[in-house]
Amino acid sequence: MRPPLKYAARGRVPPFIAMEVMRDANRLAATGTDVIHMEVGQPSTAAPSRVREAAARALSESVLGYTDGLGLPELRMRIARHYQEFYGVALDPARVIITGGASGAFLLAFLSAFNAGDRVVLASPGYPAYRHILTALGIEVVDVATGPEDLYQPTPALLDRVEGRIDGVIVASPSNPTGTMLGEAALTALVAWCARNGARFVSDEIYHGLTYDAPAITVAGLSDDAIVINSFSKYFSMTGWRLGWMIMPADLVPSISTLAPNFVISPPTLSQIAAIEAFESHDELQANLRRYAENREILVAGLPGCGIESFLPPQGAFYLYADIGNLTNDSLAYCRRMLHETGVATTPGLDFDAARGHRALRFSFAGKTEEIAEAVKRLRRWR
Ligand SMILES: Cc1ncc(COP(=O)(O)O)c(C=O)c1O
Numbered sequence: 001m002r003p004p005l006k007y008a009a010r011g012r013v014p015p016f017i018a019m020e021v022m023r024d025a026n027r028l029a030a031t032g033t034d035v036i037h038m039e040v041g042q043p044s045t046a047a048p049s050r051v052r053e054a055a056a057r058a059l060s061e062s063v064l065g066y067t068d069g070l071g072l073p074e075l076r077m078r079i080a081r082h083y084q085e086f087y088g089v090a091l092d093p094a095r096v097i098i099t100g101g102a103s104g105a106f107l108l109a110f111l112s113a114f115n116a117g118d119r120v121v122l123a124s125p126g127y128p129a130y131r132h133i134l135t136a137l138g139i140e141v142v143d144v145a146t147g148p149e150d151l152y153q154p155t156p157a158l159l160d161r162v163e164g165r166i167d168g169v170i171v172a173s174p175s176n177p178t179g180t181m182l183g184e185a186a187l188t189a190l191v192a193w194c195a196r197n198g199a200r201f202v203s204d205e206i207y208h209g210l211t212y213d214a215p216a217i218t219v220a221g222l223s224d225d226a227i228v229i230n231s232f233s234k235y236f237s238m239t240g241w242r243l244g245w246m247i248m249p250a251d252l253v254p255s256i257s258t259l260a261p262n263f264v265i266s267p268p269t270l271s272q273i274a275a276i277e278a279f280e281s282h283d284e285l286q287a288n289l290r291r292y293a294e295n296r297e298i299l300v301a302g303l304p305g306c307g308i309e310s311f312l313p314p315q316g317a318f319y320l321y322a323d324i325g326n327l328t329n330d331s332l333a334y335c336r337r338m339l340h341e342t343g344v345a346t347t348p349g350l351d352f353d354a355a356r357g358h359r360a361l362r363f364s365f366a367g368k369t370e371e372i373a374e375a376v377k378r379l380r381r382w383r
Pocket residue numbers: 041100101102103104127172175176204206230231232233239243244
């Protein structure tokens with residue numbers, strides 16, 4: 001008899017429930033049900049037209065070989081200029097590193113900054129992939145439970161309460177799943193806490209550009225020691241192009257310079273060439289933002305009439321996270337029932353908060369305005 005083959009326990013990370021709900025919703029749609037997709041966090045628009053035109057040109061005119069491992073120099077420079085134009089922050093392009101989406105940036109950033117056994121703080125509820133990537137790398141996740149009273153974000157007081165060493169803190173502002181944001185004073189206080197405690201600050205800025213009240217603050221303007229991660233997926237409406245970037249502290253650039261080419265050789269060339277044009281496409285992108293803002297208004301005004309009353313109006317991103325403890329104690333079953341009885345697909349909070357997500361759900365309002373309005377109508381009838 002053959003000895004059993006081994007498997008790596010670290011590779012057995014939990015599933016991403018949102019993707020499973022999407023599969024369920026797609027199956028239902030294939031049987032003819034009119035499904036409204038509010039479970040997936042991606043724009044319903046294509047990449048800006050200038051990006052698509054540049055890609056078409058590059059496809060016919062360029063060899064599309066590998067680029068530098070850290071990315072196309074023109075794109076790195078254009079991103080550095082974007083920080084000047086968008087935030088008034090001067091950046092050395094040598095610190096800008098192109099990656100396969102924010103997801104690719106997480107892997108490289110965590111490998112360069114943390115050792116196996118290090119302890120990294122995540123706010124709960126939060127984006128599940130941080131936890132799963134850290135866990136697969138043998139890095140311990142330290143959950144900090146947050147609530148509406150602290151805008152679902154970590155605070156220095158919450159960090160002070162953590163027992164034991166903290167080697168890193170990951171923050172997303174605007175956040176997925178809550179759409180809440182940290183202002184300059186709150187971010188500065190967190191950065192200072194990390195500096196005092198020898199912890200690396202990681203700022204996931206993927207939802208920058210998608211804000212409804214005040215613009216988002218980049219941590220690149222507050223600290224040269226922080227890791228700042230961003231992506232073309234959300235504001236730039238380019239999820240499938242798999243392109244993102246990070247601003248690395250100078251002391252971590254040498255390890256990224258060797259890690260990145262070993263892991264991926266180079267980021268996708270076609271996407272990099274085309275993405276340069278994304279920064280000249282703000283008119284088109286602002287039209288998307290206006291649609292999200294309208295969708296947000298419809299949800300914020302309409303959900304209370306559907307019995308969904310406990311939520312913070314999102315300040316950014318395209319998510320609304322609601323406490324539905326008044327309706328259910330089993331958000332997964334509730335979302336399934338909602339999908340099958342109304343055709344509205346949402347994500348149960350369990351994806352974002354294992355301890356309390358059984359009484360929460362997330363709506364993504366990145367879709368078309370007519371669909372969001374129709375979803376509210378259906379949920380009002382359903383309640
Ligand atoms: C907070 C957050 N970070 C990162 C990502 C990953 O984005 P991508 O790899 O497409 O850049 C997502 C995707 O939904 C997200 O919500």
